Amino acid sequence: MGDPALSRRGFLAASAATGLGMTALSGCGGDSDGGSSDGTTTIEWWNISTTEPAHTVWAALAKKFEAQNPKVKVKIVQMENDAYKSKMTALIASGKLPDIFHTWGGGVLKQQVDAGLVEDLTDKTKPWADDLLKVSKEAYLIDDKVYGIPFDIGMIGFWYNKALFKQAGITEPPTTWGAFLEAVSKLKSKNITPIALAGKEKWPGMYYWAYLAMRTAGASALQKAYDDKDFTGPEFVQAGAHLKDLVALQPFQKGFLNAAYSTPTGQAASVGNGKAAMELMGQWAPQVEADAGKGLGKDLGFFPFPAVDGGKGAITEVFGGGGGHALRRGAPQAAVDFLKFFASEATDLELVKKTGTLPVVPGAESAITDANLKAVQAQLNGATGFQLYLDQAYAPAVGQEVNDSVAALIAGSKSPEQVAQSITKVTKEEQ
Template identity: 80%
Template sequence: MGDPALSRRGFLAASAAAGLGITALSACGGDSDGGASGTTTIEWWNISTTQPAKDVWAALARKFEKRNPTVRIKIVQLENDAYKSKMTALTASGKLPDIFHTWGGGVLKQQVDAGLVEDLTGSTKAFADGLLPVAKEPYLLDDKLYGIPFDIGMVGFWYNKALFEKAGIAEPPTTWSGFLDAVGKLKAAGVTPIALAGKETWTGMYYWAYLAMRTAGVDALAKADADDDFTGPGFVEAGEHLKALVDLEPFQKGFLGASYSTPTGQAAAVGNGKAAMELMGQWAPVVQADAGKGLGDDLGFFPFPAVEGGRGTITEVFGGGGGHALRRGAPQAAVDFLEFFASETTDRELVEKTGVLPVVPAAEKALTDANLQAVQEQLKGTTGFQLYLDQAYAPALGQEVNTSVGALIAGSKSPGQVAESLTKTAKEEQ
């Protein structure tokens, strides 16, 4: 996908999956430590390099070791894209780390189908049953659990309340026609309605994915992938709705060359009050403040609107998070570490110190930000969940979604051509 360090996945990694120090990329797998008889060494691979999560996770690893004196945690930390590249090579070699970061979806399925990932359904049932159900969705394959989440979130609209008020918009829109009307009001008031990082096509993919969910229904996206056919009317209609938005010219000047997290990018445009909205995940407020100034109390959140006449509903959400999976045959100590990481005490610490959304319901009391509480409530009330398409689908198809939708937004592909490109790629992957 080519995200920069503070893009969607890069930031998720930075805020929620930080590592504990770079180690050599040695052979994977738990083993006996030659210097300490009877000691089990567990390799834990994760994907971030930034604070504060880096130190928080380091302290948690040391705490686990203190409680389990015969276990050592060896950490391999890699930046997001380097991690994906290395894991692709390791998957091909047939040997994965004891504990490794996963987003679930298509890549995890490939690893499971290759017989490389431990089925956690039975060994983690005692604690996994108590986790937020939607958080486990990306790691469930054929009703078996192959990963334990430590983070979950959803994409929605982050908006500037003051700019909405300036444009005479009393409440966030709940329908697509109402959303387009709000865009018109913002333009009439001299306000740039939406910031978009057109250079990073995953940001535009969010719009098409949500519109496909709203028109065809959340289950249609998985069915289209299974059938290798995205030419159904709901998918073409999703593209037509997106084209109708693009035709209103709602985005900031130069958006096709804009990045997400740079000082002149999408997040900064919202954080500096130069654009009224962005469609982004729950990490948006932190990136807005980092890349720009941040909006403070003027920042609000609302879910992606419903499309009139569509099969989907506003309570079906699009998003994802981070989790941990185990290599097949990983030692019991690795399962114990997942249980430790999924405890209420650990989750509260992650919520308070690193800003993730809780996956342990009892840890929700640690969530104090009103907007993040709103996101959490949406997640708890969801009636359907769709993982990011460039994670849910096999890599080539996921990339084609981003590329084709980016072309639609740039004006070089029609809604029908997007559907045809996705179908062609899906068939070629078989």
């Protein structure tokens, strides 16, 4: 799974091999006037649900909406993640976007909003969007206005092997960074590989630096540093120093620098086969562990990224993201109606039950049956702060530099100070 953005939208719903699944790719919703001579309104919906079961479930939902709204026709365009991003980049340049389109929020959505291409949904969705899970909506808020509606949400945390923890004498998951480092040492003393890491793919390592920056500086500091074009503050250097302390314990599996994420010998399989005690990954991790390896079943547990002693950030501040929908500027009312339908409890229940999505409608939480996913949802419900994935929150070049610099720190070729300086340099160049 080379593209973290694909995995982040919920690997539980997309564990099959991806492919180009495009239908009705003729023109774009930006060209339509929303109506026809017989009074039918056609809305074009672009999404990235090309894999099963989501592909079939989403198509059925479109049919259900049409049945409830006889004068509306939904034209679906489904594309694999990378193809979608490329096509959307071209459309942004042309100034024409689809009526309804997939968004991760953050920096890319802001670019579209700044270009005047996206509908302000603040008033149009207020009566029903106010009830959605608060943390799920943050990525789509720009200047306190709503430009997107979430359909799923997730977070990064530690997935661990309870049996291996017990073997090492660790009775409770660590809640502080100091206790986490102690747990790593205990595992090593029992000849247990503490952590699996896909060093080859870089983005899994970035999660450590991002969370440590949140814990030392506070959840809002990462966006502030980006806006200020300066990551050289002491807390960001300290975050790198904390990660360097972890690396010094040699916690990762042999050959981790050449390891991929979802291959039979990669990060997920190492945990799923009981060869490593932990991985830092999103809510899709259990499915990938089972797909790439055997899976841990009842021995699998979850805990949030620990707090840093003396840091400004709290353990209840979350690093993660999800998927949402936005509308082109001037999209017909039927497109707003579709967003309301997609964000309803009935639809969310179907998504949770059939695709493993974590709900954004509180009433749909009853459909979660997995104990670990319930734990993830509880963390999201109690979140006191939120930071979107950095490669979505920031300009693409900046997100890539974070990945590259943190990978270099983990490999021992960059210092914490150099990481902060490199990210700052690229941020200044991009803004």
